[in-house]
Amino acid sequence: MGVAIARYMRMFQSLDPAWFYLHIACQLLAYIIGVAGWATGMKLGSQSQGVRHTSHRNIGIVLFSFATLQILCALFLRPKKDHKYRVYWNFCHHGVGYMIAVLGIFNVFKGLDILDPEKKWRVAYIAVLVGIVLLLEAITWVIVLKRKYNNSTKPSDGDNGV
Ligand code: HEM
Numbered sequence: 001m002g003v004a005i006a007r008y009m010r011m012f013q014s015l016d017p018a019w020f021y022l023h024i025a026c027q028l029l030a031y032i033i034g035v036a037g038w039a040t041g042m043k044l045g046s047q048s049q050g051v052r053h054t055s056h057r058n059i060g061i062v063l064f065s066f067a068t069l070q071i072l073c074a075l076f077l078r079p080k081k082d083h084k085y086r087v088y089w090n091f092c093h094h095g096v097g098y099m100i101a102v103l104g105i106f107n108v109f110k111g112l113d114i115l116d117p118e119k120k121w122r123v124a125y126i127a128v129l130v131g132i133v134l135l136l137e138a139i140t141w142v143i144v145l146k147r148k149y150n151n152s153t154k155p156s157d158g159d160n161g162v
Pocket residue numbers: 002003006007010020023024027028031067070071074075090093094096097098100101
């Protein structure tokens with residue numbers, strides 16, 4: 001949700017800076033819930049002698065590390081919007097952010113492999129995720145293309161051949 005807020009709300013000028021505060025609130029809350037889940041997983045893991053879910057566990061540790069890095073860099077090392085290094089910060093923040101999102105979703109499937117619920121739960125999870133992403137992308141692209149079309153049909157100043 002935090003990523004979706006940054007990706008889809010930011011394009012509306014009227015939602016600035018609301019998107020920014022919502023993005024921070026969502027990501028901080030997600031981080032707290034994520035750390036609680038990670039700590040619970042580590043505790044359960046240490047209590048289940050002889051049971052090892054190595055990849056789910058290792059991906060969880062990688063996710064926790066990158067999420068901590070992402071939050072700290074975003075809160076304390078974010079250059080101002082017009083700073084010459086901001087473009088590099090954006091590049092890292094977007095890259096690490098999407099990596100966390102993709103790896104997080106992948107690890108949900110690893111967790112589902114462990115629980116082994118009925119197939120319908122995996123299908124439901126995929127359907128809801130894909131459905132939301134497709135809908136929001138479609139709306140965004142319609143708006144972007146409309147804006148482009150309106151700009152290109154506006155008469156421009158000083159380009160009348162005189
Ligand atoms: C684990 C936590 C976080 C994750 C996973 C994350 C992820 C992301 C992603 C994927 C984007 C790009 C969305 C897009 O435009 O496609 C983004 C944008 C942004 N995020 Fe975060 N974020 C996190 C925490 C934060 C925090 C704590 C702050 C501020 C204190 C922050 C500030 C921003 C800003 C300013 C942008 C827009 C950058 C630009 O100008 O393009 N983020 N975030």
